[in-house]
Amino acid sequence: MNSSAKTIRQSGRIVVHVFVTLFAFVMIYPVLWMLSSSLKDTTEIFTHAHQLIPLKWNFDNYVNGFKGFAGISFSVFFKNSFIITILSVIGTVISSTMVAYGFARIRFKWAPFWFGCMMLTMMLPGEVLMIPQYIFFHKIGWINTFLPLIVPAFFGGAFFIFLTTQFLRGIPKELDESAYIDGCDKYQIFIRIMVPLLVPAIITVSIFKFYWTWDDFFSPLLYLNSPKLATVSLAIKNFSDPTMKTDWGAMFAMSILSLVPIVVVFFVFQKYIVEGISTTGLKG
Structure with missing residues (x-):
């Protein structure tokens, strides 16, 4: 009886692993297809679209793609994306942690009301804010600059404030009281005690903001x-x-290169992603 039960469990595990493997292949197939297409000639991309292995390996797509267009190298576009993304991440982390500390640790009048107002902003569609924001940035002369893409991050984000607030509410308040006894004020408590404890939440906020900013196309x-x-x-x-002939191979090649920062960030910080989400979800 024990041997048969063990055999059933092993068979179940095999079925689960096979199903998960097939499901993972289906999920990653578009990326594999794009990688394959980045190594094919333009004609082969459409005539042999079903084949993942190119008939002729064409690495010139990466060379031609990196040359960019209009005399501008693709390295310029990578530099622009990194400038916008890194500064947006820094602004989001600073503003969100400070606002979250205020909601979680400082008592002030109508705090629940203001927290509710902040949460309500998450329900506003981006299309509602798009035109007023554009008019505002146009009036102050920020169009065709990086400022509309960076400065708003320094005023916090409702989702990131909520996430950090939940994490802070799980930290015992006895730490604050002990620090008060030792002579620390609210600013010293935030810098010396809370910020080091907030590292998992800060990394989680940074990763999500990095993904969303790097992938942003419409803004x-x-x-x-x-x-x-x-x-x-x-x-x-x-x-x-x-209106002209599109170099699909070069476009797919640059699409693959655009995924490299995202993949690197994920594999380096995946432990912190799980830790940050689990702690902010379970505490509070």
Whole structure:
């Protein structure tokens, strides 16, 4: 009886592993297809689209793609994306942690009301804010600059504030009281005690903000007019020109390169992603 039960469990595990493997292949197939297409000639991409292994390996797609367009190298677009993304991450981390500390640790009048107002902003569709924001940035002369893509991050984000607040509420308040007894004020408690304890939440916020900013296409399309200021996502779209012959191989090659920072960040910090999400979800 024990041997038969053990055999059933092993068979069940095999079935589960086979199913998970097949499901993972289905999920990753578009990336594999794009990687394969980045190594094919343009004609082969469409005539042998079902084949993942190229008939002829064409690494020139990466060379031609990195040359960019309009005399602008693709390294310029990567630089623009990194500038916008890194500064946005820094602004989001600073503002969100400070606001979350205020909601979680400082008592002030109507705190639940203001916290509720902050949460309600998460329900506003981006389309509702798009036109007023564009008019505002146009009035102050920020169009065709990085400022509309960076400065708003320094005023916090509702989702990140909520996530950090939940994490802070799980930290015992006895730490604050002990610090008060030792002579620390609210600012010293935040810098010396809370910030080191907030590292998992800060890394989680940084990763999500990095992903969302790096992949953002619509905002750069809306605010950036000069080709020299284009981000990676915007530059990849510009490879496709319906009025001329599109170099699909080069476009897919640059699409693969655009995934490299995201993949690197994920594999380096995946432990912190799970830890940050689990702790912010279970505590509070």
